[in-house]
Amino acid sequence: MKIGIIGAGNIGGNLTRRLTALGHEVSVANSRGPHTLTALAEETGATPVTVAEAARGAEIVVVTVPFKNVPDLPAGLFDGAAEGFTVIDTGNYYPQRRDGRIAGVEDEGLTESRWTERHLGHPVIKAFNGTYAQDILDRHRPAGAPDRMALPVAGDDAAGKEAVRALIDQLGFDTVDAGGIDDSWRQQPDTPVYGLREGVEGVTKALAEASPQRPEGFRG
Numbered sequence: 571m572k573i574g575i576i577g578a579g580n581i582g583g584n585l586t587r588r589l590t591a592l593g594h595e596v597s598v599a600n601s602r603g604p605h606t607l608t609a610l611a612e613e614t615g616a617t618p619v620t621v622a623e624a625a626r627g628a629e630i631v632v633v634t635v636p637f638k639n640v641p642d643l644p645a646g647l648f649d650g651a652a653e654g655f656t657v658i659d660t661g662n663y664y665p666q667r668r669d670g671r672i673a674g675v676e677d678e679g680l681t682e683s684r685w686t687e688r689h690l691g692h693p694v695i696k697a698f699n700g701t702y703a704q705d706i707l708d709r710h711r712p713a714g715a716p717d718r719m720a721l722p723v724a725g726d727d728a729a730g731k732e733a734v735r736a737l738i739d740q741l742g743f744d745t746v747d748a749g750g751i752d753d754s755w756r757q758q759p760d761t762p763v764y765g766l767r768e769g770v771e772g773v774t775k776a777l778a779e780a781s782p783q784r785p786e787g788f789r790g
């Protein structure tokens with residue numbers, strides 16, 4: 571499958587590593603340009619591209635940049651993507667540590683992914699946001715393994731969500747349907763499921779136990 575990855579840091583880099591290892595055709599972009607991605611390209615076989623080129627022909631586009639940088643992404647980001655393409659959003663809002671105060675989340679009460687999707691102008695599927703980047707490399711397991719982790723996946727587009735769940739299964743993780751984007755507060759930072767290394771049962775229970783109130787440490 572053709573996959574575009576926008577952001578080549580902890581998460582984007584490790585998704586590039588695993589998705590190329592699975593045989594996917596990956597294009598990867600960062601803010602500084604393809605010439606800074608030579609080492610990752612040599613290691614993985616991914617194609618380094620500009621942000622504007624990243625989505626070309628892609629069936630899945632992963633947006634994995636710091637939350638505060640989402641509005642900097644250029645208009646026309648998804649021009650040339652494959653018909654019916656799906657966008658994965660891995661983002662988290664860290665107002666105190668990284669992102670500053672963002673009114674759409676704080677005052678309008680938007681979930682983080684609803685805010686992101688409004689900036690991107692395309693529906694998103696929220697996945698990997700509570701997964702340690704290193705776990706993408708180290709904790710994948712074959713289907714049915716007793717210690718296979720599950721990841722929550724939220725989104726309003728049923729077909730897109732199925733496509734993402736199938737990809738995550740290939741990557742070596744189970745998934746739990748965490749509802750739509752308005753429900754996705756259940757997997758935001760500091761919720762019980764955030765960073766949880768458990769299977770389907772534990773993840774389902776943790777999602778049910780989440781509180782809609784934004785935790786003090788994650789308010790701007």
Ligand SMILES: NC(=O)c1ccc[n+]([C@@H]2O[C@H](COP(=O)([O-])OP(=O)(O)OC[C@H]3O[C@@H](n4cnc5c(N)ncnc54)[C@H](OP(=O)(O)O)[C@@H]3O)[C@@H](O)[C@H]2O)c1
Pocket residue numbers: 576577578579580581582599600601602603621634635636637639642643660661662663698699700701702703704
């Ligand atoms: N780290 C984790 O374990 C983890 C886990 C789950 C979710 N997340 C979330 O996933 C998102 C990415 O996290 P990360 O840790 O992978 O970030 P990171 O290591 O800081 O990497 C960020 C990447 O985004 C790129 N970038 C920044 N602004 C950009 C722009 N305007 N256009 C194109 N690329 C841009 C950076 O490119 P340059 O280096 O060229 O500037 C860099 O490649 C964040 O929202 C984070 O909270 C992180």
